[in-house]
Amino acid sequence: MSDGKQYTAGIIGCGRMANLHAEAYTIVPDTQVVAAADIDPDKLDLFCERWSVPQRYRSYEEMLAQADLDIVSVVTLDNLHGPATIAAAEAGARGVFCEKPMAFDLEEADRMIAACDRAGAKLVVDHSMRFEKNFIEVKAMIERGDIGNLRTIRANMLSTDQRDPGSWHSQYVTAGGGELMHNGTHLTDLIRFYAGDPEWVFATVERGNKAVTIEDLGAGLFRMDSGCLFFFESGGRRRYGTFEILIEGDEGRLAIQHGARN
């Protein structure tokens, strides 16, 4: 955006991630956060004071009806991503920036896309890696042919299965899933950025921790249209965390590890 216009933004959900959205709008000179909504009045007040947001709403429906918004950030619990995105598009937002995971299922994702298309709104899902400098540089290296033709990509984001059962993140009804939906989707999005769309997928999810209703393991094998194979594991019930991607071409290999995002 650099047409000289000042774009107004509203944020739905004022928790942890909302601060990153607010910070990003602060960095982009032609955007300004003018409204925020949260059902929790303490979080709403704290957020609006921290980021000097003038209009506060206890309901996002009310915010969408009353505030004049060009862009809406959807940063709520995952079960609201679909309804809030559709409501924002129908209320006249020109852009919706929705947190991942986009939706609970394909049908909901299709409804979000259709609502934004109907309204002429751009929809962006926050798979942030494809916008980060180091990951973009890796794409440039692949496209320059630095490692030859892509053959295989192996990726993992391993983590614990120990979760707070009282958190919304731990329950299917509010989170829509666990490791596959939250970290696995970052990996699948990044690999699509590098290797195109999948031709077929063979995958599994498992739930070992019965105190929660989300999966703690997601693993899969993809064959991409390009012929590249992609293996991944997310979660995996470890007592340590990893973030590793190994990209193999027929002439060389690229390894991405912790720290790639710095």
Ligand SMILES: NC(=O)c1ccc[n+]([C@@H]2O[C@H](COP(=O)([O-])OP(=O)(O)OC[C@H]3O[C@@H](n4cnc5c(N)ncnc54)[C@H](O)[C@@H]3O)[C@@H](O)[C@H]2O)c1
């Ligand atoms: N892109 C990434 O890398 C990344 C990383 C972490 C989290 N996320 C996603 O960001 C989203 C938010 O996660 P978080 O960690 O900030 O959660 P959080 O619990 O800190 O914040 C969620 C907020 O939504 C509010 N809320 C609940 N119901 C609401 C409603 N009806 N209307 C308005 N607000 C409502 C809650 O009160 C809370 O303040 C989730 O979808 C999560 O999956 C993305």
